[in-house]
Amino acid sequence: xxxxxxxxxxxxxxxxxxxxxxxxxxxxxxxxxxxxxxxxxxxxxxxxxxxxxxxxxxxxxxxxxxxxxxxxxxxxxxxxxxxxxxxxxxxxxxxxxxxxxxxxxxxxxxxxxxxxxxxxxxxxxxxxxxxxxxxxxxxxxxxxxxxxxxxxxxxxxxxxxxxxxxxxxxxxxxxxxxxxxxxxxxxxxxxxxxxxxxxxxxxxxxxxxxxxxxxxxxxxxxxxxxxxxxxxxxxxxxxxxxxxxxxxxxxxxxxxxxxxxxxxxxxxxxxxxxxxxxxx
Amino acid sequence: xxxxxxxxxxxx
Numbered sequence: 001x002x003x004x005x006x007x008x009x010x011x012x013x014x015x016x017x018x019x020x021x022x023x024x025x026x027x028x029x030x031x032x033x034x035x036x037x038x039x040x041x042x043x044x045x046x047x048x049x050x051x052x053x054x055x056x057x058x059x060x061x062x063x064x065x066x067x068x069x070x071x072x073x074x075x076x077x078x079x080x081x082x083x084x085x086x087x088x089x090x091x092x093x094x095x096x097x098x099x100x101x102x103x104x105x106x107x108x109x110x111x112x113x114x115x116x117x118x119x120x121x122x123x124x125x126x127x128x129x130x131x132x133x134x135x136x137x138x139x140x141x142x143x144x145x146x147x148x149x150x151x152x153x154x155x156x157x158x159x160x161x162x163x164x165x166x167x168x169x170x171x172x173x174x175x176x177x178x179x180x181x182x183x184x185x186x187x188x189x190x191x192x193x194x195x196x197x198x199x200x201x202x203x204x205x206x207x208x209x210x211x212x213x214x215x216x217x218x219x220x221x222x223x224x225x226x227x228x229x230x231x232x233x234x235x236x237x238x239x240x241x242x243x244x245x246x247x248x249x250x251x252x253x254x255x256x257x258x259x260x261x262x263x264x265x266x267x268x269x270x271x272x273x274x275x276x277x278x279x280x
Numbered sequence: 281x282x283x284x285x286x287x288x289x290x291x292x
Contacts, residue, residue: 102292105292106292143292185290213292216287217287217292218287218288218289218290218291218292219290219291219292220290221290222289222290223290243286245283245287246283
């Protein structure tokens with residue numbers, strides 16, 4: 001890996017060794033690394049601060065990223081350290097050896113209901129912690145942001161990040177940038193319409209898309225066409241019931257339908273999801 | 281069938 005001397009100095013000071021590149025994003029890249037003291041593997045996200053919006057810089061670089069270090073949950077990717085140097089942000093975090101849920105589903109297709117139940121319960125637990133303990137919304141729940149550790153436990157990563165990058169404060173709407181395109185399938189009707197929305201309920205919606213995807217091996221709505229997607233989302237609950245595989249239990253379909261409620265007011269909360277019959 | 285057709289739509 002080509003690495004400049006300042007970056008190398010940061011890594012040396014913190015006792016990390018950089019290994020191969022894991023992924024490339026629009027505003028940075030993720031490397032695999034090793035903590036030299038105990039040979040533990042870590043993921044190192046390197047973000048280019050000059051490519052970030054002013055709002056992102058103000059909100060996260062200074063304060064809120066520090067709060068993420070305090071976040072401790074079995075099903076949330078732990079952040080060990082955050083360093084700002086050489087106009088870059090270095091985020092040292094837990095390494096998950098089995099990749100993302102996207103990779104898993106692309107390889108193996110839909111999950112059995114029992115596996116989906118285990119993973120979904122873990123994710124609900126993580127989100128409940130983020131919503132109630134940290135009083136934050138994740139804002140970018142998607143298969144790419146669910147990682148699998150060496151024991152195949154799911155871990156939620158990247159919260160509070162991507163959405164903020166694409167939020168335009170002056171226009172009060174989301175920017176149609178490349179970063180947002182990949183997240184389209186997980187958008188609730190309010191986001192599709194670029195209307196003000198409750199971020200916690202938007203997280204809940206994305207969890208519904210996730211659960212549907214786990215059980216069906218596909219996305220519920222036609223996200224490539226936003227107006228068609230909105231039609232499908234608001235044809236409720238007829239549409240969502242009609243596209244679910246007929247092998248899926250009534251309890252699972254009931255939970256999916258309660259989550260993918262286009263009306264924010266009546267859409268269930270994470271706490272209510274955790275008490276649903278299917279998760280008992 | 282319609283179900284098979286649907287199952288091939290919107291891949292992850």
